[in-house]
Amino acid sequence: MIKFTNVFKAFPKGGLALKDVSFHIAKGEFAFLTGHSGAGKSTVLKLIYADERPTSGEVRVSGFGVTEMRARDVPLLRRRLGIVFQDFRLLEDRTAEENVAFALEVTGARHASIAARVMRVLTQVGLAAKAQAYPRELSGGEQQRVAIARALVNEPTVLLADEPTGNLDDRATRGVFQLLRDINASGTAVVMATHDLDLVRQAPYRVIELQEGALMYDSAVDEPRDQAAAP
Amino acid sequence: MNLVVREALLAFKRAPLLSALSVTTIAFSLFVLGLFGLVVVNLQDALHGVEERVEVVAYVLPGTPIEAAAVALKDIEAFPEVQAATYVSEDDALARARAELVEFRDVLRELERNPLPSSIEVKLKPGFRDAAHVSDVAERLRGFGFVDDVRFGRDWVEKLDRLRQLAAAVGIVVGAAFAVVAIIIIGTTIRMAVLQRGREIAIMRLVGATDGFIRRPFLLQGAIKGLLGGLAAVALSFGAYALIDRYLIQAAFFTREQAAAIVGFGALIGLLGSASSVGRHLKRV
Numbered sequence: 001m002i003k004f005t006n007v008f009k010a011f012p013k014g015g016l017a018l019k020d021v022s023f024h025i026a027k028g029e030f031a032f033l034t035g036h037s038g039a040g041k042s043t044v045l046k047l048i049y050a051d052e053r054p055t056s057g058e059v060r061v062s063g064f065g066v067t068e069m070r071a072r073d074v075p076l077l078r079r080r081l082g083i084v085f086q087d088f089r090l091l092e093d094r095t096a097e098e099n100v101a102f103a104l105e106v107t108g109a110r111h112a113s114i115a116a117r118v119m120r121v122l123t124q125v126g127l128a129a130k131a132q133a134y135p136r137e138l139s140g141g142e143q144q145r146v147a148i149a150r151a152l153v154n155e156p157t158v159l160l161a162d163e164p165t166g167n168l169d170d171r172a173t174r175g176v177f178q179l180l181r182d183i184n185a186s187g188t189a190v191v192m193a194t195h196d197l198d199l200v201r202q203a204p205y206r207v208i209e210l211q212e213g214a215l216m217y218d219s220a221v222d223e224p225r226d227q228a229a230a231p
Numbered sequence: 232m233n234l235v236v237r238e239a240l241l242a243f244k245r246a247p248l249l250s251a252l253s254v255t256t257i258a259f260s261l262f263v264l265g266l267f268g269l270v271v272v273n274l275q276d277a278l279h280g281v282e283e284r285v286e287v288v289a290y291v292l293p294g295t296p297i298e299a300a301a302v303a304l305k306d307i308e309a310f311p312e313v314q315a316a317t318y319v320s321e322d323d324a325l326a327r328a329r330a331e332l333v334e335f336r337d338v339l340r341e342l343e344r345n346p347l348p349s350s351i352e353v354k355l356k357p358g359f360r361d362a363a364h365v366s367d368v369a370e371r372l373r374g375f376g377f378v379d380d381v382r383f384g385r386d387w388v389e390k391l392d393r394l395r396q397l398a399a400a401v402g403i404v405v406g407a408a409f410a411v412v413a414i415i416i417i418g419t420t421i422r423m424a425v426l427q428r429g430r431e432i433a434i435m436r437l438v439g440a441t442d443g444f445i446r447r448p449f450l451l452q453g454a455i456k457g458l459l460g461g462l463a464a465v466a467l468s469f470g471a472y473a474l475i476d477r478y479l480i481q482a483a484f485f486t487r488e489q490a491a492a493i494v495g496f497g498a499l500i501g502l503l504g505s506a507s508s509v510g511r512h513l514k515r516v
Contacts, residue, residue: 049437072441079439089434093245105234106440150438 001027001158001189002048007057009043009213017043019214020057023221025191025206027157030184032200033193035210041193044210045160048191049081050074062157079107082151082159082188086166088143090135096122096146097131103150121149125179141172148179152188159183161192165199173199238448239455242428249424250456256420257460258467260413261497265468267409268485268493269475271402276483278395285360285391287353287369287383295349295377303375304351312359312368317352321345348379362389414500417460421453421504425512432512442513449509450502457501461494468493 002025009018018040025031033041046052047059050066059066064077090099100118109117122128125145135143144164151159161180165173177199184190194200200207209217243250291300300318307316319327324347329339353368365388369381425432435445469484476482485493 075436075439075441077439078437083437089430089437091431091434102435103438106435106438106444154439 001025001029001062002191003058003060004044004047005058005060007047007054007059009040009047009052010055017213018047018054018210019212021210021213021215022057023208023215023218025158025189028184028187028189030181030190030203030205031192032205032207033191033210034195034197034200034207035216036195038212039210040213041210042162043213045083045162045191045193048158048160049083050077075106079154080157082148082154082156084144084147084151084159084161084164086163088135088140088147088167090143090146090150092135095132095134096127096138096149099135099146100150100153103153107154117153118149121153122146124152125149139172140168141175144168144172144176145179148176148183152183156188158189158191161190161194163194164192165194165196177202235447235451239451242424242448242452243455246424246427249427253420253424253456254459254463257417257457257497257501258463260416261461261464261493262467264406264409264413264496265464265485265493266471267406268489269468269472269482271398271406272485272489273482274398274402278391278398279357281391282357282360285355285365285383285388287355287365287372287381289351289353289369289372289375289381290379291349291351292377292379293348297349299377300349300351303377307351307353307372310368310371312355312364314354314356316354319350319352321347321349324349351378360388360391361395362392410496414504417457417497417500418504418507421456421501422508424452424456425449425505425508429512432509436513445513446506446509449505453501453503453505454498455501457497457499457504458494459497460501461497464497465490465493 002023004021004023007018007021008016010016021040021044033044035041043052047054047066048061050061050064050069053069054067057067061077062080064073066077069077091102094102097118100121101114104114104117119128119131122131125148127142127145127149130138130142133142135146138146144167148159148164159180164180165176168176173196180190180192181203207217207219208215297318297320304316304318307313322345325339325342325345328347329336332339351372353372355364355368359365359368362385365383366385369383372378372381432445465485472482472484476484
């Protein structure tokens with residue numbers, strides 16, 4: 001599903017962002033990507049959705065080789081992924097429903113099928129009643145649910161979440177995290193970058209920890225360790 | 232409705248102020264170009280008016296039989312440069328002189344013998360009314376055996392030539408300068424509109440929109456803005472023309488094709504401005 005093999009990523013002025021990172025995330029898996037700010041979590045996610053290319057090494061996602069991928073294939077890869085960010089990234093001048101529908105429209109989905117599919121995912125994230133609301137009329141947690149609905153509407157095989165609860169209060173965090181768990185339970189792989197260790201401890205999921213661009217710990221490979229010792 | 236058209240029109244609805252500002256900016260920069268265009272059009276009209284008076288007159292030797300002149304007239308009319316050739320007999324010439332030179336009426340009436348020669352007056356087609364062609368035709372007219380002398384006001388035609396060249400040079404240089412300024416202003420305006428939607432473009436890419444999909448509504452929107460700006464510029468130019476025509480001097484307005492060219496120019500710059508701005512933006516994000 002997602003396979004990193006000896007991946008290095010250097011930025012022209014930023015030095016090495018990733019150093020020899022290798023891991024494999026299987027279909028339907030839930031994996032946390034942890035580490036301090038600047039550890040390389042976002043770079044890993046950007047490599048997965050082909051916003052960046054590895055300097056060396058191989059990144060394979062859903063059958064696409066990101067390393068040597070042609071620019072025109074990038075949108076095709078992204079349609080197989082759902083991506084959620086800390087800052088939601090909703091279009092402010094469109095309603096919740098329009099924001100979600102937009103992700104279908106760009107793929108050239110049949111117009112007749114769009115409304116039904118949009119309502120189905122909005123119902124799934126518990127926001128059917130607020131379909132006509134604009135982002136500014138929604139709470140942070142609700143906005144993130146719209147973003148998740150948008151990520152889900154194309155029925156992705158992988159959902160990438162970059163600090164999805166970073167801007168949310170505890171209650172909203174629990175709600176959004178539960179939603180991601182439900183999504184995973186229905187078969188979608190979830191990769192969630194976070195530095196919220198309470199959240200990580202709550203669930204029995206795989207943990208991949210980065211430190212200064214290097215993979216420090218992978219619970220699928222390494223010996224289990226005392227959770228309290230984790231950063 | 233087609234998605235591209237819908238997205239392009241929605242952009243106007245979502246950012247009405249910025250859209251209106253873009254259209255207004257485009258309108259005024261094209262209006263300046265349009266005003267200059269009006270000057271050029273009217274100057275050309277005036278020059279054409281003067282040009283129409285370019286004429287070559289071949290004076291016929293006394294005693295030439297009218298039949299010989301009539302045959303030659305046919306030949307002259309067949310010259311590629313010639314629009315019309317008219318035979319003016321001695322009597323016609325005298326009658327015309329009497330009508331035109333009123334102050335000499337008494338002298339002309341008392342003449343015992345008509346001193347005026349008959350002549351052939353040759354008018355040239357537009358495009359051939361410059362010194363080179365006029366001299367060339369005059370030379371050929373001299374070749375006819377019965378032609379005594381040929382006149383065409385060489386100095387005057389040469390001055391007209393220079394005036395025409397000057398007008399063309401000024402038109403091209405100043406016109407190009409105005410056009411470049413319009414292109415820069417319109418390009419910047421369109422670029423601002425694209426930058427304002429940078430976030431939206433980034434989000435479109437994240438959800439898997441192709442560059443073509445992102446670009447098309449922007450191109451259409453740019454073209455529509457240019458088109459509206461162009462229409463407004465033509466309307467403003469017409470207003471200026473109407474005022475000038477009424478209060479200052481009688482003037483001419485653009486032909487339908489020229490007005491359409493201004494609107495088309497606006498649409499084209501809007502389209503190209505969008506294409507380059509979005510292209511640059513897509514490369515960057």
